Amino acid sequence: MAKLVIFGATGYAGGKIGAEALRRGHEVVGVARNAGAVPEGVDERQGSLHDEAFVADLAKDADVFVVATPARAIDGKKLVDAVPSLVRIAREHGVRLSFVGGASSLLVAEGGPRLFDTPEFPAEYKEEAGSHAEVLDLLREQPEDLDWFYVSPAAEFGAWVPGERTGQFRLGGDILLTDENGRSFIGGDDYAIAYVDEIEQPKHRRARFTVAY
Template sequence: MRIALIGATGFIGSAILKEALSRGHQVTAVVAHPGKLAPAANLTPVGVDVLDQAQLAARLKGVDAVISAFSGHAQSDVYDYYLRGIRAIIVATKEAAVPRLLVVGGAGSLEVAPGLQLLDTPNFPAMYKPTAEGAREALRLLREEKSLNWTMLSPSAVIAPGERTGKFRLGGDRLLADEKGESRISVEDYAVAMVDELEKPTHLRQRFTVGY
């Protein structure tokens, strides 16, 4: 499959890139600094400013799917930068007539109780709020789309480097936790779940989550 992966050098994006290449997909890595990517079979790095909607649309033409691991973590105004980027990605995907958009979401918009999202709980870390609020707004934007075939995958509360086990649970809009009450997923298994969804779509126009 021909994939455009936006943010392929980031924490989650690099894991998705590794997983996609390991399965033989042809990946166009859409990044700000293509020189950061080591050469690999089936990998084509391209330098694009995601906020340049026209340039982005031109680069997305001809692929079977776009996976967005775009984030604004390195920016001073994370929330504003992220939303400008995700809006550009949505419009560019439609302009390029790409059949599908998969988006890396956040855990903050997952419910921990009926009507209560993780982001709105008292102990949610302040340093992660701009990112979580941006991801929640991105989900709202996607749900308002009338024609775009989108999917968002939210991780568990904790996503960190670990093992690729291939053993995890999938859920909907509620935060997943294990028997110890811990909500976690390795970035490697998150990537497995994302590429699984790419290959065998089961959450069209939906958000879902992954955890142990």
């Protein structure tokens, strides 16, 4: 079994991934900025992924880092600002680095554009979308000895569209997946299943993949 350290363990995606990992018998350390809200069974730690010493200590006996935090600036720091130190620590300790990404950096069709570059993409979400894309771009520049993966959900994903656990979904690469009606959707539980599947049986090393119905 693996030991997962989940940054953003109290959020929607982080909580779903933690619950799925526990269900399968993995050990889960949940990191949150505010203590007291992680699911039962999670080893709670209060701290920030921007605290390099704190992150390095967590890496000593971890197998996988799961980064499930917002990408936009919070208290003046963006997620991408933490990537260089996360990379150094992951390489030093042999930790697999993974990210809950956004759907908006997916291409709407072969050759583009990206979803957040389309005219109809809501302006109020562009900061978060662009910040997630920055993380992915930086990961793709890292040395070959860094083991990482990045999972973009479908366009509709979150607590407002929780869906039901089915265990049935499709995996894709850099192109947005839609169903026969043009809808791009994934429930939280099924997203978590795909995420933990990748931890248990790696098939997307140093790559982004997407999950949708």
